[in-house]
Each structure stands twice: as C-alpha cells, then as structure tokens.
Amino acid sequence: MNIPISSDPRVVIIGGGFAGISLARELSGTEVQVVLLDKHNYHNFQPLLYQVSTGGLEPDSIAYPIRKVLQEYPNFFFRLAEVAQIDTDNNIIHTNIGDLSYDYLVVATGSKTNFFGNERIATNSMAMKTIPQALNLRSLILENFEQALLTDNLPKRDALMNFVIVGGGPTGVELAGALAEIKKGILPKDYPDLDTRRVQIHLVQGGDRILPGMSTVASEKAEMFLEKLGVEIWKNTRVTDYDGKLAKTKGEIHFETATLIWAAGVTGALVAGLDNEKITVRGSRLKVDAYNRVEGVANVFAIGDIACMQTEDYPHGHAMMAQPAMQQGRHLGKNLLRIISQKPLLPFTYKDKGTMATIGRNKAVVDMKGMRFQGVFAWFIWMFVHLYFLIGFRNRVVVFVNWVYNYIRFDREARLIIRPYKRDYSAFED
Amino acid sequence: MNIPISSDPRVVIIGGGFAGISLARELSGTEVQVVLLDKHNYHNFQPLLYQVSTGGLEPDSIAYPIRKVLQEYPNFFFRLAEVAQIDTDNNIIHTNIGDLSYDYLVVATGSKTNFFGNERIATNSMAMKTIPQALNLRSLILENFEQALLTDNLPKRDALMNFVIVGGGPTGVELAGALAEIKKGILPKDYPDLDTRRVQIHLVQGGDRILPGMSTVASEKAEMFLEKLGVEIWKNTRVTDYDGKLAKTKGEIHFETATLIWAAGVTGALVAGLDNEKITVRGSRLKVDAYNRVEGVANVFAIGDIACMQTEDYPHGHAMMAQPAMQQGRHLGKNLLRIISQKPLLPFTYKDKGTMATIGRNKAVVDMKGMRFQGVFAWFIWMFVHLYFLIGFRNRVVVFVNWVYNYIRFDREARLIIRPYKRDYSAFED
Structure with missing residues (x-):
C-alpha cells in the first residue's frame, strides 16, 4: 500500500465509524502517522439511518466524506480498503489493496446485524x-x-x-x-x-x-x-x-x-487474525482491558462496538452505541500519545450522557x-x-x-425508487 | 391494469418528464381521467443531473415523487410501468403490469443517449x-x-x-x-x-x-x-x-x-407500435402536426423530445429541451379539452424564452x-x-x-461512493 514512510510511529485504524473518526480527530496534528481504512469512503451517522429508509432524509445528510473530516491534517492518510487478515506476529495487515505495517493497530470495525445463525x-x-x-x-x-x-x-x-x-x-x-x-x-x-x-x-x-x-x-x-x-x-x-x-x-x-x-441484535464485526476464541467474548466482541488493549495481543487496541470492556458497572461491556464509541476513541487517542511519550496509561471511564429514542x-x-x-x-x-x-x-x-x-x-419527499430492490414476489399468489 | 372504469374520456400519458407532467397538471381537476405511466416513480429535473454526478447535489433535490405532483386531484392515476407495445388499431397499450385502453394516448417518452450505433x-x-x-x-x-x-x-x-x-x-x-x-x-x-x-x-x-x-x-x-x-x-x-x-x-x-x-447527442425514446418509418423522422422522433397529433395515427399525440413538429421557424422540430416540452404539454392539455368539448384545435406556437448554460x-x-x-x-x-x-x-x-x-x-459534500460502480480496471497495467 502506497503510504509514505515516516519516522513517526504509525497508527492504523480499521473503520471510520464514530470510534475511528473520534480517535483520528484526537490524533490530529500530532507526531504520529495515522492511516484510516474503511470499505466505504464516508462516515455514516447510524442513528438516523431509519430516516433514510423512510424517505425523510437523503443519504448525503447523514453521510460525510471521510477524506473531508481529515483533510486539514497532513499526518492523516485514508485508504478505501477491505481488510482481509491481521498478522499480529509481524505487525502487518493484509487488505484488498495490499499490505500495511503498523506500530499500533486500532480495530474499530463496529458491528453487523446478528441473525443468530438463522x-x-x-x-x-x-x-x-x-x-x-x-x-x-x-x-x-x-x-x-x-x-x-x-x-x-x-x-x-x-x-x-x-x-x-x-x-x-x-x-x-x-x-x-x-x-x-x-x-x-x-x-x-x-x-x-x-x-x-x-x-x-x-x-x-x-x-x-x-x-x-x-x-x-x-x-x-x-x-x-x-x-x-x-x-x-x-x-x-x-x-x-x-x-x-x-x-x-x-x-x-x-x-x-x-x-x-x-x-x-448486532454482533461484533470481527477481522480474520483477531477472531480466535481466546480474545473474543459473547457477541463476537474483542475483550479489552481498561486501556482498550486487546487482551494478549501486543500493540493492538479495540474501540467502539467491537470492543468489550468488562467493568464492575458494565459486566457485559458498554452499550454498542455512538457515545461509548466516541468516548473510547477520544480516550485512546490520549493514551496512544502517552505511550509514545512514555507516560503511564489512564484507564477509560464511561460518562453516561443518557439514551433517547424518537417515536413518530x-x-x-x-x-x-x-x-x-x-x-x-x-x-x-x-x-x-x-x-x-x-x-x-x-x-x-x-x-x-x-x-x-x-x-x-407531514411529508417525506425522498420517496424515490432510484435503485429498485427487485424483490421476488412470486411466492405471493394473485 | 387496475384503473377504475369511468364515463370520462381516458387520457393515457406515457412518461413523467417535463412534457408529461405539464400536460397532467393542465388536465388537473377537469372532466377527463388521466393515467400517467412511467418506469420511475419520480420526475427528474434533468438540467441539474450534472450536479448529481459531481457531488454538488443529492438526487432528492432534483427528483420529485410523481405521486406527489398529482396527489391533490382525484382524476389522476399513476402507475409504475414499462410500456411494451402500443396497439393503435384497438386503442390499447401493453405494459409489464397489464393492458390499458385509452381514448387519447400521449407519448411523452422523451429521449435517450444517442451513440450513433457505436x-x-x-x-x-x-x-x-x-x-x-x-x-x-x-x-x-x-x-x-x-x-x-x-x-x-x-x-x-x-x-x-x-x-x-x-x-x-x-x-x-x-x-x-x-x-x-x-x-x-x-x-x-x-x-x-x-x-x-x-x-x-x-x-x-x-x-x-x-x-x-x-x-x-x-x-x-x-x-x-x-x-x-x-x-x-x-x-x-x-x-x-x-x-x-x-x-x-x-x-x-x-x-x-x-x-x-x-x-x-440524444435520440427519441420510441415505443414499439409507434416506431415505423412512416411516422418517425431523423433522430427517431415522431412527426407531429401543429396540434401535436402523430401524423396518420388516430387519437395519438406526442409532446416533448420525442415529438418533432416541423415548422417554418423550426424545420427540424424544436430543441430537445425542457421549455418546448413544458409548453407543448400545457398546450396539448388545452387542446384535449377542446376536442372533448368539440371546439376547434389551436396550433402550437413556441415562445422562445432563451437558453443558458453555467460554467464552473x-x-x-x-x-x-x-x-x-x-x-x-x-x-x-x-x-x-x-x-x-x-x-x-x-x-x-x-x-x-x-x-x-x-x-x-468551494465544496461539494455529496462525494459519496454509496453504490460502487465496479468498473473493470484490468485493462490498465500497473
């Protein structure tokens, strides 16, 4: 992968969701090289997806080009890539656009729909x-x-x-x-x-x-x-x-x-190379310590939905929602800078700002x-x-x-069939 | 096709572009039954398509649900349909969702890209x-x-x-x-x-x-x-x-x-049953008289890009653009009502409001x-x-x-790859 070689430590972030973007922003303008990989070129504001489904908003209202989030900072590199495998022995990841070495790897791959095997x-x-x-x-x-x-x-x-x-x-x-x-x-x-x-x-x-x-x-x-x-x-x-x-x-x-x-339900979107039973917990999430370090794997961190930080208050980890993801992203940014300047790490504490849902x-x-x-x-x-x-x-x-x-x-004007879904209706008799 | 049977004459419009929508609006609240067919459920403001291609605007800004345009008028029916064949002998059209009879048929199918056979x-x-x-x-x-x-x-x-x-x-x-x-x-x-x-x-x-x-x-x-x-x-x-x-x-x-x-270049989007050489002219457009009647076919009209009205001022027909389409749509609406009330038809005259193009x-x-x-x-x-x-x-x-x-x-934020185009780049060597 064509990433300039730099004397600064390289932090590779997999995933441009709330966690990955928050971390990337925290590392803006610092002495690390940040490479963010995502299979989409946009960050997606998931809490409003249902409004796109129902014609209330168009995608561009809740999506934001990742390159634009990061464009002001020369220490940032974005690549549109799918990660195939992580090789923690050699500090390398394999992707569909080539290999990339890392000093610190942050898994922020989020979650996917859980069909419970059905x-x-x-x-x-x-x-x-x-x-x-x-x-x-x-x-x-x-x-x-x-x-x-x-x-x-x-x-x-x-x-x-x-x-x-x-x-x-x-x-x-x-x-x-x-x-x-x-x-x-x-x-x-x-x-x-x-x-x-x-x-x-x-x-x-x-x-x-x-x-x-x-x-x-x-x-x-x-x-x-x-x-x-x-x-x-x-x-x-x-x-x-x-x-x-x-x-x-x-x-x-x-x-x-x-x-x-x-x-x-949702389940962690694991990446090959980090999907063995030792480091995952229920819900296919990666077990992390209070510093978001993936347990037992050197220089690998996990934040957001994919990370499960089991604490006294949150025995099953934090909720798989935007707030813990953003807070962990920002916190890990601070900790990575502390690692580099050889300061002791600070444990993550979640500040619960509440939850909400709209009805109609x-x-x-x-x-x-x-x-x-x-x-x-x-x-x-x-x-x-x-x-x-x-x-x-x-x-x-x-x-x-x-x-x-x-x-x-009382309206929703984006009720447009731009790309037909082409469902097969043949099971329904006329 | 499930369209209520009515004692009012039925006008079937094929195409919800500028011409078809203008005609439909002109017939709003009158004593005719209007059935508009289009293969999309939206009207598309074509002059701004290039802004969608270049990330300046999202589709919903230049598309408008056809059902919404017409929703106030009980004499309107919209069907999402592709027309397969017009049978002018029996005043019937065949579509992918069934057959439909008409008293007056208006072809407003517009134009498609002309590759000149390449x-x-x-x-x-x-x-x-x-x-x-x-x-x-x-x-x-x-x-x-x-x-x-x-x-x-x-x-x-x-x-x-x-x-x-x-x-x-x-x-x-x-x-x-x-x-x-x-x-x-x-x-x-x-x-x-x-x-x-x-x-x-x-x-x-x-x-x-x-x-x-x-x-x-x-x-x-x-x-x-x-x-x-x-x-x-x-x-x-x-x-x-x-x-x-x-x-x-x-x-x-x-x-x-x-x-x-x-x-x-563009070429008329002809429909089977109305594509014989007798009634089409250069550019696959339907030859119409000053009343937008397709020459030699009873009760069939054409408006907009698909229609070619050759006059002294416009020997090759009007420009294939929004203005002639809208004006013909409105004018034909008036003429259809005159036919029904047995008044003489009025010839169409184009009011050239000018042309414009933006650069940068x-x-x-x-x-x-x-x-x-x-x-x-x-x-x-x-x-x-x-x-x-x-x-x-x-x-x-x-x-x-x-x-x-x-x-x-100096920005265009809709630069989102939401549905990858998946071009095959293999012809380009690395």
Missing part, C-alpha cells in the same frame, strides 16, 4: 445497518405499494402492506414510528385507490418491554406513543423463521408479510442523568442533540430544513 | 441521462481517484485522472466546468498524496464551436471561461471508438482515459430575447431560473442551501 431469516429479511441497506429498504417499501395496486387478491395485498419489525430497541422503535406516520400522512394521498387503513405495522420484541436499555417509564411511554400511532406491539415474542412470505414465532402468532425488518413526528423518550423526559419536549431534546452530533454545517442545515418541512407538511 | 462506445462510456446513470458517474469519478492512489505507474495514474467529455452542448459544458472546479477546489485537499495538477479535463466537440444552439458570443465566452478553468477544448473533433482505455478520434488525437462521458462556480452564458449576458450576472440569472423551475418548496430551499454552501466553501 440463514433463512438472513436471506429473506431486510437489515438496516448501512446506507445501501437503508436505501434497499426504502425501495422495497415503495415497491410493495406499487405492487399492492396491481392485485385484487386481498391476502396478497395485505401481505404487501404488512410490515414486521423484529427488535424493540431504538432502531425498531424509531422505524415503527416513522412507518406509522407514513401510513397516516402520506399513503392515503399517494395511494388513494388503495385501502391504506389496512396497512399494518408490527413491532416484535423478544423481552417483556421495548427499549430494554432505557428506564421502565421510557419503555412504557414509548409503548403508549406507538400504540396511539397504530403500531401493534408483540412482547415476549420471538420470530424463529421467515421464508420471504410467512414469519413464524415461537408461539402461535404468524405474520404473512412481504417485508420483515430485522433489528433484533413529535414524540420522544429521553433518559438523562437524573432526568427523564417523554413527549414533545423530549422530542426537541432529541432533535437538537442529533443536530449537534451530525458532522458538518451543511448537513445540519439541510437536515434541519428537511425536518421543519416534514414536520409542517 | 456499440463499443455504448458499452464502455458513461451516459448521463438518468439519475442512476448520474450516480454511477459520481461513483466512478471517486473510485478513479482511489485507484490512482494505488499505482506507481504514471501512465495508468494519468489515465485514471483523465476525463474525456464528448459533446459540447450544455450537458458537456456544465459537466466540464464542474469537474474543473473539483480539480481546483476539492482534489488537492482530498488527495494530498496525489499530484492532482495532472488531472485533465477534455471537452471534445464535433462542430466548430461549443454550445452550437446558442449565440456565437455565448459560445466564445463559454470557451473562454472553460479555458480559464483549465479545460482542454477540442473542436472539429469526433470520437470514433473507445475500448474502455483508449478513445480514438477521426484525426490523430487519442486520449488514454478510464472515463469517457458521452454527451454527444460563478459564470454562465445566457441568451434571452434581445438580451445576452455572460459572466457573473448571467450566473445569477441561471441560478434563479433553475430554482424557479424546480418542483417543490423543500427542493428549492435544499438546493439553495447547498449552492450557497458550495459557493462559499
């Missing part, structure tokens, strides 16, 4: 972890309604207008709310010749409450908001199979649907240190926090313009 | 007539630079950074200007480890001036503006072959390039009735005319925000 669900369901996946879902939702217009067979039409979301975490909850708003505000106008009151949105949760990572009052309120919007919530229900037409659960409930969205057009639930909000005020907090964390001034303005417009007009 | 160029070059094509070009431009980073072979690197645009009409000129701005404002920052001064932008024109549809002063000024930006202009030069690596011309000039953009960041050339502008003032006219003709308030605000930002910051 191949049929993996094949037939829609995931929503990347921008292409979110765009596929957007196309499919729109294509379903165009298809529904073409059939007189009521069960088929219902299956096309039936959306089953598996997983009651923030992703599932926010997507269910957005779909419910579309049902109410857009479908009756866009499809006057369809009985869109028959559209169903099911949210299926394995546990006994939605938003299990939040307070019980947040869960209860979120449930109430969703039910008011017409979302059907199924708790203590696990989807065990989906053949592209019928979603089966452990119990007696079955859903006939053309669209199953799988938001039921103007409701949210927010848990913050000592404070909990639900409803419209919470939604304002949600909105400004998300605008604040978006990268880039233009993105913020464009997102804000879209939100104001969508709010006032 | 299959090798068609296979290896990039066209820019649709949003997916514009996005493919965006991906390819960015991928080329990522590839250029990986090679030490100078001829290969140059070929990757070499852009050849064939066709000196508005599309070619505007694209060349945008690429030149990217070379100047973005590449040196995004690719500090590439010698981006070696990036070349060639504009190849068959005739003896660029913008041949405009005044000679506009052509001359546009040429000057482009040359100032570093674009190489080749006049009286025709590209005759391109194998994906080497573009050959009739003369001695050859270009080694990974990217040939073909903007050298803040220059344009504008020809208007009796007035000609070039430079910065012309660019302001260009900008406000384009904002005015965009559909939708949100689109206008978002485009305006992007333009202001791009102008002030």
Whole structure:
C-alpha cells in the first residue's frame, strides 16, 4: 500500500465509524502517522439511518466524506480498503489493496446485524445497518405499494402492506414510528385507490418491554406513543423463521408479510487474525482491558462496538452505541500519545450522557442523568442533540430544513425508487 | 391494469418528464381521467443531473415523487410501468403490469443517449441521462481517484485522472466546468498524496464551436471561461471508438482515459407500435402536426423530445429541451379539452424564452430575447431560473442551501461512493 514512510510511529485504524473518526480527530496534528481504512469512503451517522429508509432524509445528510473530516491534517492518510487478515506476529495487515505495517493497530470495525445463525431469516429479511441497506429498504417499501395496486387478491395485498419489525430497541422503535406516520400522512394521498387503513405495522420484541436499555417509564411511554400511532406491539415474542412470505414465532402468532425488518441484535464485526476464541467474548466482541488493549495481543487496541470492556458497572461491556464509541476513541487517542511519550496509561471511564429514542413526528423518550423526559419536549431534546452530533454545517442545515418541512407538511419527499430492490414476489399468489 | 372504469374520456400519458407532467397538471381537476405511466416513480429535473454526478447535489433535490405532483386531484392515476407495445388499431397499450385502453394516448417518452450505433462506445462510456446513470458517474469519478492512489505507474495514474467529455452542448459544458472546479477546489485537499495538477479535463466537440444552439458570443465566452478553468477544448473533433482505455478520434488525437462521458447527442425514446418509418423522422422522433397529433395515427399525440413538429421557424422540430416540452404539454392539455368539448384545435406556437448554460462556480452564458449576458450576472440569472423551475418548496430551499454552501466553501459534500460502480480496471497495467 502506497503510504509514505515516516519516522513517526504509525497508527492504523480499521473503520471510520464514530470510534475511528473520534480517535483520528484526537490524533490530529500530532507526531504520529495515522492511516484510516474503511470499505466505504464516508462516515455514516447510524442513528438516523431509519430516516433514510423512510424517505425523510437523503443519504448525503447523514453521510460525510471521510477524506473531508481529515483533510486539514497532513499526518492523516485514508485508504478505501477491505481488510482481509491481521498478522499480529509481524505487525502487518493484509487488505484488498495490499499490505500495511503498523506500530499500533486500532480495530474499530463496529458491528453487523446478528441473525443468530438463522440463514433463512438472513436471506429473506431486510437489515438496516448501512446506507445501501437503508436505501434497499426504502425501495422495497415503495415497491410493495406499487405492487399492492396491481392485485385484487386481498391476502396478497395485505401481505404487501404488512410490515414486521423484529427488535424493540431504538432502531425498531424509531422505524415503527416513522412507518406509522407514513401510513397516516402520506399513503392515503399517494395511494388513494388503495385501502391504506389496512396497512399494518408490527413491532416484535423478544423481552417483556421495548427499549430494554432505557428506564421502565421510557419503555412504557414509548409503548403508549406507538400504540396511539397504530403500531401493534408483540412482547415476549420471538420470530424463529421467515421464508420471504410467512414469519413464524415461537408461539402461535404468524405474520404473512412481504417485508420483515430485522433489528433484533448486532454482533461484533470481527477481522480474520483477531477472531480466535481466546480474545473474543459473547457477541463476537474483542475483550479489552481498561486501556482498550486487546487482551494478549501486543500493540493492538479495540474501540467502539467491537470492543468489550468488562467493568464492575458494565459486566457485559458498554452499550454498542455512538457515545461509548466516541468516548473510547477520544480516550485512546490520549493514551496512544502517552505511550509514545512514555507516560503511564489512564484507564477509560464511561460518562453516561443518557439514551433517547424518537417515536413518530413529535414524540420522544429521553433518559438523562437524573432526568427523564417523554413527549414533545423530549422530542426537541432529541432533535437538537442529533443536530449537534451530525458532522458538518451543511448537513445540519439541510437536515434541519428537511425536518421543519416534514414536520409542517407531514411529508417525506425522498420517496424515490432510484435503485429498485427487485424483490421476488412470486411466492405471493394473485 | 387496475384503473377504475369511468364515463370520462381516458387520457393515457406515457412518461413523467417535463412534457408529461405539464400536460397532467393542465388536465388537473377537469372532466377527463388521466393515467400517467412511467418506469420511475419520480420526475427528474434533468438540467441539474450534472450536479448529481459531481457531488454538488443529492438526487432528492432534483427528483420529485410523481405521486406527489398529482396527489391533490382525484382524476389522476399513476402507475409504475414499462410500456411494451402500443396497439393503435384497438386503442390499447401493453405494459409489464397489464393492458390499458385509452381514448387519447400521449407519448411523452422523451429521449435517450444517442451513440450513433457505436456499440463499443455504448458499452464502455458513461451516459448521463438518468439519475442512476448520474450516480454511477459520481461513483466512478471517486473510485478513479482511489485507484490512482494505488499505482506507481504514471501512465495508468494519468489515465485514471483523465476525463474525456464528448459533446459540447450544455450537458458537456456544465459537466466540464464542474469537474474543473473539483480539480481546483476539492482534489488537492482530498488527495494530498496525489499530484492532482495532472488531472485533465477534455471537452471534445464535433462542430466548430461549443454550445452550437446558442449565440456565437455565448459560445466564445463559454470557451473562454472553460479555458480559464483549465479545460482542454477540442473542436472539429469526433470520437470514433473507445475500448474502455483508449478513445480514438477521426484525426490523430487519442486520449488514454478510464472515463469517457458521452454527451454527444440524444435520440427519441420510441415505443414499439409507434416506431415505423412512416411516422418517425431523423433522430427517431415522431412527426407531429401543429396540434401535436402523430401524423396518420388516430387519437395519438406526442409532446416533448420525442415529438418533432416541423415548422417554418423550426424545420427540424424544436430543441430537445425542457421549455418546448413544458409548453407543448400545457398546450396539448388545452387542446384535449377542446376536442372533448368539440371546439376547434389551436396550433402550437413556441415562445422562445432563451437558453443558458453555467460554467464552473460563478459564470454562465445566457441568451434571452434581445438580451445576452455572460459572466457573473448571467450566473445569477441561471441560478434563479433553475430554482424557479424546480418542483417543490423543500427542493428549492435544499438546493439553495447547498449552492450557497458550495459557493462559499468551494465544496461539494455529496462525494459519496454509496453504490460502487465496479468498473473493470484490468485493462490498465500497473
């Protein structure tokens, strides 16, 4: 790989998500050479992916060119690359664009959708972890309604207008709310010749409450908001199979649907060479110590979703969300500079700034240190926090313009089938 | 096809471009049933496609859901469909979603890229007539630079950074200007480890001036503006072959390039059943009379690019651009209502509102009735005319925000490889 040879120590970061970007920024303008690798040329603001799926925002509003984040600093190098294998014995990584040696390697590969080994669900369901996946879902939702217009067979039409979301975490909850708003505000106008009151949105949760990572009052309120919007919530229900037409659960409930969205869990996106059982824990995450060092491997660190730092307060590691990733990235940046200047390392401590989820057009639930909000005020907090964390001034303005417009007009104009998803509808009889 | 049966006469419009949408709007709220068919679910503002290709705007800024344009009027029906064959004997059209009868059929299928029968160029070059094509070009431009980073072979690197645009009409000129701005404002920052001064932008024109549809002063000024930006202009030069690596011309000039953009001409997008030689003229357009009736076929009309209305002032028909299309659409709407109320038809007369093209960041050339502008003032006219003709308030605000930002910051943030183009680079040796 064509990276200039430098006398400065080289830090190689795999992954340009919240963790990798935060680390890279922390190392800006310092005496290290930073090489960031990602298989995409953009950083992706994952918390708003569901708005891309539902036509509320376009990808460029929540994606940001990685080269632009780093372009001011001469010690940064970005390469569009997929990592094939890490060779920790020789401090080298192998990628699809060549090999690269490192002094310090930081694994910030994040997580991917966890289908818990169910191949049929993996094949037939829609995931929503990347921008292409979110765009596929957007196309499919729109294509379903165009298809529904073409059939007189009521069960088929219902299956096309039936959306089953598996997983009651923030992703599932926010997507269910957005779909419910579309049902109410857009479908009756866009499809006057369809009985869109028959559209169903099911949210299926394995546990006994939605938003299990939040307070019980947040869960209860979120449930109430969703039910008011017409979302059907199924708790203590696990989807065990989906053949592209019928979603089966452990119990007696079955859903006939053309669209199953799988938001039921994530698993660490491991890299070959660092995937042996000794260093991984449950959920395929890399076990790290309080300094984000991967246990037992010299000069290799892990941050963000892929890292599992088991502490007294967080026995299963931190939540796989943006905040721990950003904090670990920044903290590791400081520690790497301490290593280089031969100072002792500082242990990572997580500052919990709270969690939040939005439900529909103007409701949210927010848990913050000592404070909990639900409803419209919470939604304002949600909105400004998300605008604040978006990268880039233009993105913020464009997102804000879209939100104001969508709010006032009850609309989502990015309902465009630009790349058809081309689902096979042949299992549904006319 | 599931269209409600109505006692009102049914007007079927094929194509939701400028012509089809203008006609549909004109027929809004009248006593006809309007069925609009398009293979996309959006209307596409073609004059700004080059900004999508070059990362200046996202697709949703220049695309608009067709269902939304028409959603207020109960006499409108939209279907996402591809027309396979028109049966004028039985007043029926065959589509991929079923058959549909019509009382009046309006062909507004527009135009497609004309490769003049050269299959090798068609296979290896990039066209820019649709949003997916514009996005493919965006991906390819960015991928080329990522590839250029990986090679030490100078001829290969140059070929990757070499852009050849064939066709000196508005599309070619505007694209060349945008690429030149990217070379100047973005590449040196995004690719500090590439010698981006070696990036070349060639504009190849068959005739003896660029913008041949405009005044000679506009052509001359546009040429000057482009040359100032570093674009190489080749006049009286025709590209005759391109194998994906080497573009050959009739003369001695050859270009080694990974990217040939073909903007050298368009041809009518004919539909089977209306493609016989009797009713088409040069450029595969349908010959229409002064009332946009396709000659010799009852109850079939054509408007926009696909229609060729030969008059004394326009012996080869009107220009294949937005203005004639919109004016014909509106005029035919009035005439269809006159047919139904048994009034005599009114002949179409084109009101030439002028033509314009923008060059780079803040220059344009504008020809208007009796007035000609070039430079910065012309660019302001260009900008406000384009904002005015965009559909939708949100689109206008978002485009305006992007333009202001791009102008002030010298930037284009939608440089995202969301769907890789996956070009085969194997012909270029390392």
